Amino acid sequence: MPPPTISGLKDLSNPLATPDQLSNSSSSVDGVPLDLERSIRFAGALLTQAAGVLLRLPQETIAQAIVTFTRFWIGSEGGSLRIYSVKDVSAAALYMTAKLSFQPTSPRSVLNVYTLLLSKEASPLWFVNPNGTPEKPDPETYYLSEGGYQSGKLVLFRTETIILRTLGFNTHVALPxxxxxxxxxxxxxxxxxxxxxxxxxxxxxxxxxxxxxxxxxxxxxxxxxxxxxxxxxxxxxxxxxxxxxxxxxxxxxxxxxxxxxSMEGFAQAEKEKWVNRPIPLVVDDVEAEIERRRMMEEGE
CATH class of the missing domain: 1.10.472.10 (Cyclin-like)
Known part of the structure; x- marks a missing residue:
């Protein structure tokens, strides 16, 4: 008895990562510790989920964006956390996936949401704002200026192109x-x-x-x-x-x-690990975390 199908088998399957791709990411080749890479990928997926919810996108679109985000970092041919900022890849993956769906969203909406979620004073996300969000955060702390929007839009479009090239323009994601x-x-x-x-x-x-x-x-x-x-x-x-x-x-x-x-235990362990400091979501912060660890190991 064959398994029930909804459409063609091709539409129900995904390209899978090879063992070599899983053990040799571009980030690890560039010297990013495995546990740090794992934490940053986890935070990036959470960021994508939160942004999708605020943009009122269907969960199907959000899930496809998270899978696209995850694929980008896999293998030595994938993106490196020392070259590309997680926040930019997250935003571009969500924007691109929504654009290909029945419910596209505008670059301005995406950038406004990410400006809020990445605000060190106003973000409700524990891995961005470990001190907690004020009851009424100052709007100035998450205001996106017109200049900020224009420069952010260029980064969004450029990162979208990089994702497409890295994935060989294969944006198909079958969900379970x-x-x-x-x-x-x-x-x-x-x-x-x-x-x-x-x-x-x-x-x-x-x-x-x-x-x-x-x-x-x-x-x-x-x-x-x-x-x-x-x-x-x-x-x-x-x-x-x-x-x-x-x-x-x-x-x-x-x-x-x-x-x-194991997912609940993993998520709890990550929160405890990063309880007093944010998880780095931009290249400069990743570099700073790697340097902090190096200094601690050398006792400086």
Whole structure:
């Protein structure tokens, strides 16, 4: 029995990263420590999610933008954190993805939102503003001047072009969310709590340090999220190794379930690690963090 399909198989699959690409990013080649790279990628994905919400974009568009953002940094041919600022790549990935969707957004809207989210005084994001946001932040702290808009627009367009070139102009992103709903129907699961947990796991996996959306196909992500959600909610699924019907083997299922379960702990550990200082989102701040670590190691 073949797995249910929604359209052509090509539309339901993604280009996956190779083991070499995963172990040799451009950032690591340029001397960015692995744990720092992981933290910055995590913050960049969170930034993209927050910006998408403020821009009132559909979650599907936001998720596709996060996958595009993630792909950009993979492999020695990808972008380096010592050359490109995460904030610029995040904004360009979101702008470009929205532009290709049914709900495009303007450069001004994107830049206004990012100016707020990157404000050291007004941002509601813990990794930008560790001290917390005032109840009524001063509008001057997140005001985008006309000159700032014009220069920001040039950076936005230039970064969009760089992303497209780096990805070989392949902007296709297949998501597991709709596939998961089809699988739930096929399995006869109608409990809303299961579907809700499935979507929560799929959305949190966008932030995974294991880069689940570029290492596994949507069908495997969907099956694994269903397996985990059903177990958490206490819903019994059909007997037998049903996930194999959806072309997901036991090894992938086990890895993905463990990875999805670990997301909450990973996010909490990152917050504790960066509790008193922001995560660097621009090249100069990345350089400063690398230098700070070097000085600490040498006891200067």
């Amino acid at each position: 969310h709709t596939i998961a709903l089809t699988y739930l129907q096929t399995l006869g699961v109608s409990k809303p709590a299961v579907a809700q947990r499935v979507f929560e796991h799929l959305n949190s996996s966008l932030l995974s340090p294991q880069l689940l959306y570029v290492t596994h196909q949507p069908n495997a992500l969907a099956a694994s999220a269903i397996y985990l959600a059903a177990r958490e909610v206490g819903v019994k699924l059909v007997d037998g190794e049903w996930w194999e019907v959806f072309d997901c083997d036991r090894e992938d299922l086990g890895f993905l379930v463990v990875a999805m379960q």
